[in-house]
Amino acid sequence: MLSIRRSAGAFVAVAIGVTLVAAATLLLASGRPQVPDRLAHAAVVVQSPEAGAPADSFAPTRPWSAARTAELTSRLAGVPGVTAAVPDRTFYAQALVDGRPPATDGQREDAHQGHGWSSTRLGGLRLVAGEPPRRAGEVVVDRALGLRPGRPVTLLTAAGPQPYTVTGLVDAPGVYVADEVATALAPGVRTIGLLVASRAGPGEVAEAARGVVGGDGRVLTGGGRGALEPREDARTRWIGMQVLTATAALAGFVTVFVVASTFAFTVAQRRRELGLLRAIGATPRQVRHMVHAEALVVGATAGLAGLLAGATLAPVLGRLLVDVGFEPATFQVRYEPWPVAGSFAVGPVIALLAVWSASRRAARVRPLEALREAAVEQRPIGRLRVATGVLLVVTGVALSLGTATSDEARDAATFALYAVMALVAGATVLAPAVVGPVVRMLRWPVRRPGGAIGMLVRAGAVTATRRTASIAAPVLLTVAFAVLVSGMVRTTTAAYAAGRVDKVNAGWVVVPDRAPGLSDRAVAATGGAALLPTTVFESDPTSLPENRPLTALGVDPASFAAANRALTVVAGSLDDLRGDTVVLPVSANRQPSEPYALVSADGEVVSLRVVAVVTDDSIPGDLLLPRSVVRAHDPSALTSAVYVQDRIDPPVEGRIVDVSAWAAEADRAEDRLVWLFTLLMIGVSAGYGAVAVANTLLMAAAGRAADLRLIRLAGATRRQVIWLVTAEAALVVLIGALLGGTVAFVGLLSIRAGLAAQAGVAVDLVVPWSVVGGVVGLCLLLALLTSALPAWRSLHHHPTRSPVGIVG
Template sequence: MLSVRRSAGAFVAVAIGVALVTAATLLLASGRPQVPDRLAQAAVVVQSPEAGTAADSFAPTRPWSATRAAELVGRLAGLPGVAAAVPDRTFYAQPLVDGRPPATDGQREDAHQGHGWSSARLGGLRLTAGEPPRRPGEVVVDRALGLRSGAAVTLLTAAGPEAYTVTGLVDAPGVHVADEVAAALAPGVRAIGLVLAPDVDPEQLAVAARGVVGGDGRVLTGDRRGALEPRGDARTRWIGMQVLTATAALAGFVTVFVAASTFAFTVAQRRRELGLLRAVGATPRQVRRMVYAEALAVGASAGLVGLLVGAALAPALGRLLVDVGFEPATFRVRYEHWPVAVSLTAGPVIALLAVWSASRRAARVRPLEALREAAVEQRPIGRLRVAAGALLLAAGAALSLATATSDDAHDGATYALYAVMALVTGATVLAPAVVGPTVRLLRSPVRRRGGAIGLLVRAGALTATRRTASTAAPVLLTVAFAVLVSGMVLTTTAAYTAGRADNVNAGWVVVPDRAPGLSDRAVASTGGTALLPTTVFSTDPGAGVGDLPLNALGVDPAGFAAANRVLTVVAGSLDDLRGDDTVVLTASAAPAVGLPPEPYPVVFADGERVSLSVVAVVTDDSIPGDLLLPRAVVRAHDPSALTSAVYVRDRIDPPVGARIVDVPGWAAEADRAEDRLVWLFTLLLIGVSAGYGAIAVANTVLLAAAGRAADLRLIRLAGATRRQVLWLVTAESALVVLIGAVLGGAVAFAGLLSIRAGLAEQVGAPVGLVVPWPVIGGVVGFCLLLAVVASVLPTWRLLRHRPARSPVGVIAG
């Protein structure tokens, strides 16, 4: 049967894998959208119509106009059982502390949002001091700011700094102003909350509300109100889901990989034992069933341990995800049944998948193996294994080609990850065939410098290619994933940064400082070219998708053309972008080739429907959006829109809420928050793969050292000193790590080259390959250290005593 020592590596690998799967699935099950606090007391919420397609996870809803919202509020308030119908308005408003916005590290999105005071009723918000705001210039703020009733405060709005008087305090982030002020700053309405009278059934009232709204919105109750959570929280939650899914998938893949390597190594060491079983009458089927039973026992026991560990760690991991930005502040861990069922099943399934190849090899052991004392491997790898390895390499090459020709960044990254999985598995399957040629390349250096130890290392690797390949496999996996993931992130970041900087014709860029955007007053003081983003909704019936959200930019045509190096007009003229009813479209947003003669209808952020005249069409890569509008038009329809950046020729003193950076610095910072999350995700994946690699390297090297006790004693009897034997096992470990690192590096570089080609296709320019040499050095050094320690320590313990004199020496004496 499988000994505890031999099964320890597989047990640890499966237990850690199940623990990660348990924690990830529990966190995934807990990642449901949360009802915003400001709407928690509204048992029924009417939301404005959805926009976009089913694939648009973060598309905003199309707002109602002020007229339509007032009509709906009146009709909903008249329903039996409705105590109040309150429109929820949201706009940008941020208190200034000591003349500037407060630090935003760890601050929630609603900390710089304003609402009308009537919205406080939807969240059950109560004053802790003072009175509600009733007139313009009055505001209720969070008491955490340290202000008191009657104090003066400056709010930074889209127009600029405005003076307000604090009339009351609440225990909630954000600010609340008089309803008439909120209606002016946010004329468009996306949600109407219904406060119900006591003992009214929300579901029954929802039916009546649907009769009022019809197709112009949807009615939400219970947990379905989670659809109203802020878009930033929804996007953060989605990022967390991708991280957890990828971690669980990688954990499952690497666990099967490591456990399979351990089982294969164990079966190779038990060939004589299995041969004895065959010699006494055991059939191949019985041997296979025995190996499966041993693996099932390991998987079930390790799965139970992993389940308990993962469930215990889930709350701490949930808090960590919130702290680093992979989950919103409202995230809470919930224990549900299906993650437990999945985790209990994962242990045995992983073990059975991992032992499949080893069980087939065990069943092929012949009875004569019981009489063979030599450790030399007589049989080369089988044809089926060669065919499987070649098929995997071909699949990896095909996926690499798909990566190189992909014009979508997300698809390219997905193809690259699958390509490396296929290439890693294929390289591992064919590793025994590669070990021989690789070692023979070292023949000349060994003869010149290696001496007797070098010859023994080379001979041992050539005569035990399966053992060498099994030991190198975890190094291959660790190096391949670490190099690919880190190289992909660094190369992608550098490519997009360089492309973004090349597109701008300016010396400096004014960007927000501790604020989500720049106010109009800040923009006016710079004298540069500004971009004022907003979201509009296309209502063209010919599109066939209903209301489609589009990213619009409010610009000054002349300044924008001068600051944009890649602007390419394919029809019309940018000079005609003026007045209240003109628009410039990208080629993909245009309903037809050339200038469409018919008007282009859109709905603005205030809910107003306007028909625009298309005056020009530009290429898709000309602008960072879907269409261009005159800046004054955007401001008229979206009073809370904030400028994202201002391009200036010379360095200036930045205004309040802004700072100035050079163009390369701006390009590097443009996606800094997202790049930070991506790099944290990268470190997580590298940590998972390196952790498993450490387990696998240590386990296989320990098993190899224990299985070679007789060989090492014989070398000592032949006259080698203890130091020479220790150098021998050290050199063998270094050779194994070198083989694994070379194969893993080759696989990773194949993936990186395809990623570079795909990026060049996307950005339309040559892309330099960023090689993560620190990561390569760190991972290879880590594997080498583990391999040396895991081989030297048992060897040192084995050689603590002097070897007995050989019979030849006794006779000679």
């Protein structure tokens, strides 16, 4: 069986992998949508029809019109067991404090939402002071704002600042107005909550409600009401799911990689022991089964340890995910059976997968190996291994070409990741054959430690290529991943920013500040080209998917054309965009003068006429509408940006930035999360790489004690021996870093080519050298420590007490 020292490296690697997998799967199982507090007292909730959109688009449901809402509310109120049917109207409203939005409001979706007072019944909300709003101009606000009943307050609405009087306070974010005011501000409704009598069962009420609604919505009860959580929370939860899934997948992949390298190195060190077993009659099958049994023991024990550690760390990691923005504030860790069972099984499975190649190599050891005094490698890598390595490299190059020619950024990133994985695997397989040429290329730095010592460093690396390759493999993987992912993120961010700048003909941009958008009054004060986005839905019943959501931009055609360099009209004229008209991209397959119907934000069907067709990349949305049409059907629509030529004083809810700064921060929130995710992935891989390098060097040090003492007997000083082992460690890290960097740069160059083709502008290759330097420095530091400290300890013994032997 494996000794404790030899199995420690594999045990640590598997335990870390299972810890990450267990924590990630437990957090994944806990990521259930939560019922919003505002609707917690509504045992049954009726939601408007779902949008025909991908699961990760987080599009709102198609709203009911005012007439349809009134009809459904009346019929649902008559369902047996229902005490009240309350439509939940939501609109934009934000209280100003000292003339500006509060600093934290822009970070919470419900903090800048208004509702009718009757909506408070759905969440059991009660006044803590004052009275409900009963007429126009009265409002109830969150007492955290520091206001008192009877005091005036200014609400920022889509039209602009409006004066109100505070009549009451509640312990909840948002503002609440009289129901008549809410009806005017939010004619379209997406949710109707049903209050159920205590003697009635929610299931029976829900079944009766389904008969009323039919196909024009869906009825939710119990945990199913979690589908009503705010879109921002749903999006955050989805991002967290991607992060956790990627972490678990990367942990599994890197663990197999590291453990395979550890077992391969162990088998290489045990050639004489395995040869002795073969000499006394052990068959190759028995040797293979022995190695499998050792791996199974390591995997099972490490899996149990990792499971306990992962379960302990899960709550801590859950709070950290909430703090950095990968999970919503409602996230709570729950312990489910399937993540526990699955995580425990991961340990043995990873160990058996990792030991497969090493067990085949162990079975091929011949009995003659037991008679050899030297552990110098006798055989170069086999033809099958060369063929496998070449095939992987060719696959990686082919995927890199796919990256450079892909039309979609997401596909390009996927191709690049697969390409680098294939190239990393190929470089690892071929590493023993590549070590010699690389060492000869690095001849000058290798000689620097001093004549004979430099010669020994180079000779040791060239003659023990398998050992060198095994130690360099985790560095190769770590550096390749760090360079690829960090460079890909920074290069992509820079490319998108350059593409935005290239399309805008303006000097400055007015953007929201502490608010989700700009009001009409703010836009009017700027006098620039404004974009007023809203979500509409295709009303054609033959279109697939049904209720497909589209992003419509309300614009003034003249100012929009002047500010948009990318605008290319294929047919018709943009000047005709007035009244009930629409401009569509080529992909819509419509021609000028054709009718086009949409369901707007108020739930009404709007009949439009196509007046122009533009290229698909001409507009930052799906279609263009006159600004007046958007405002007429979406009272809460807010302007996302205003393009101006000269610097102006910004409105109270906005700020002004130059075009370059606007382009760089357009996706700032997403870029921040992506970069945090990138650093997390790099941290996982770098931690594994460092552990693998340390483990392998510690095992190598144990086998080289006699070798180092022999060098001392030959006249080398302790300082020279320390120089020898540290120079060897530094050389191995340098080899791994060079191979990993080369592999990653192939992927990055292909990504840059693909991004340049997509954006239509020159794209600079951006590599965060500080991150790469930190990763390489960590591997180098641990390599130096784990090679120098064991050597220094072994040299404290008198050299004449050492057995004489040569160990590769």
